[in-house]
Amino acid sequence: MQNLSSTTAATPVAFVNAIVKAYVKYGKSPVHALESAQIAPELLENPGARISAAQMERISDAAMQELDDEALGWFSRRLPWGSYGMLARASISAPKLGVALQRWCRHHGLLTDDISLQVQTTNDIATISITENRDLGAMREFCLVSVLRNLHGVACWLIDSRIPLQGARFPFAAPVHHPVYAVLFSGATTFEQAQAQIQMDARYLDLPLRRNEAALQQMLQHALPLTVLQYRRDRLLVQRVRLTLATHPGQTRSANDLAALLHVSPRTLHRQLKDEGASLQALKDEVRRQRAQDLLLRTDRPIKQVAQAAGFQNEKSFMRAFKDWTGQSPAEFRRAADAAPKSPGG
Structure with missing residues (x-):
């Protein structure tokens, strides 16, 4: 056995x-x-x-x-076997993840009115929240944790991608087993909040679904591991790394610093980038080069300030890297750009 x-x-x-x-x-x-x-x-x-x-x-x-209750006693009435499969079927024909999650939340309200689910986007952050419409009693923690874990798992499955969470919030005091929340939810978990919520990068909502009816049938035969399965692939990771490098040049000089901002371990960061056919160094070079070229072309900042703004610790290392990228020194690049004829609309 x-x-x-x-x-x-x-x-x-x-x-x-x-x-x-x-x-x-x-x-x-x-x-x-x-x-x-x-x-x-x-x-x-x-x-x-x-x-x-x-x-x-x-x-x-x-x-x-x-x-015969897929909700395991959370709600005032049973959710008979197959209820969550029905939600999955209603969601799988959506063109992108955001629409699928909106459908899931809306149709969940047809199964029970004890809780309401909502997806909202504010300042590039997508939040999935639970409104409690009745006292869930002794089932409260298990219910709120499970509903959010299930929704997160389904979302990852629908786009066949890891979706790192930027945080999880719960409206109850930290339980004695609160350290386990670091395993249950990526990102920071906070307690005694207004609602139960998980937050993620809103760009995941625009990704197309990658599952069909055949995949759904197979998944429904063994759906529970969705709540614990950690996907290796992150279909937005390269974009997230680029954006983080560009917006936090002074805080992303090391892989450890970047990984912390992305809520992953340095080892996971390198492995997932490799899975996506990218490398951290190549992305760093790409972002730094673009930042440096923009500053050289659009501003009169001294080379030393351009180097700092591009994320270099000193002017010497910047000049060496820039020469490798372009075949010119920063000063030569700027002079060549100044000497080039301007277009009528430029």
């Missing part, structure tokens, strides 16, 4: 206890589900205990089928 607890145990036992409460709500016994997930009953008495993702997948799957 497969040892489901052999992988990293990161899921708090509080979520298992929430599933047990769902069994109590429906007057059923959780014994079979606990046994199938290899979760010992005494583990439930230890607030600091953790289970593996495989165990959480197994007990969730068993409970959803035995209780």
Whole structure:
């Protein structure tokens, strides 16, 4: 028999206890589900205990089928088996991710009015938020975490890309197992906020969907891992790196600094760029070259100031790099541009 607890145990036992409460709500016994997930009953008495993702997948799957409730008791009425598959089918024909998520949120309201989901974009940040329309009681944390994790997982699956979160917010105090939120959600997690929310770069909403009906059928047979699957590919990473390098030249001199701004590890940053056929050094050179050329052409700043503005620590290293890029020194480049004939509209 497969040892489901052999992988990293990161899921708090509080979520298992929430599933047990769902069994109590429906007057059923959780014994079979606990046994199938290899979760010992005494583990439930230890607030600091953790289970593996495989165990959480197994007990969730068993409970959803035995209780005929894909919401696992969160709401005032059941969400029968296949409810979230219906949401996925309603979303998969959308032309881009933003439309798909809007459909998901709107149709979720047809399944239950206990919560409302909303997607909003402000200043290039997309926010998915939950409004609680009734007291979720003891299910509150498990519900809010699961709904946002599920939505994030589906979004990643629809565009076949990792979507790094810029932050997650929750309207309750930090639980005793709050350190695990760093595993559940990328970016910083804050508690005691007005609403449950996740935030991401809004440009992901413009990416086209990459899944079809055949892929959907296959996914629905094994959908639960979507909440834990970490995609290697990030289809916006190269653009995000370019923008971060351009807007924070003084804070991105090292891979460590850049990775911190992007909420990934330096190792992950290099690996994902390689997956995208790019390198950090090449992107740095591209952004610095463009920045330096723009400043040389459009301003009268001294070369030393141009070097600093382009992200170089000193003028000497800038001049050497610029000569490698263009075959000219910065001063020669500026003189050649000044001497070139101007177009009638220039």
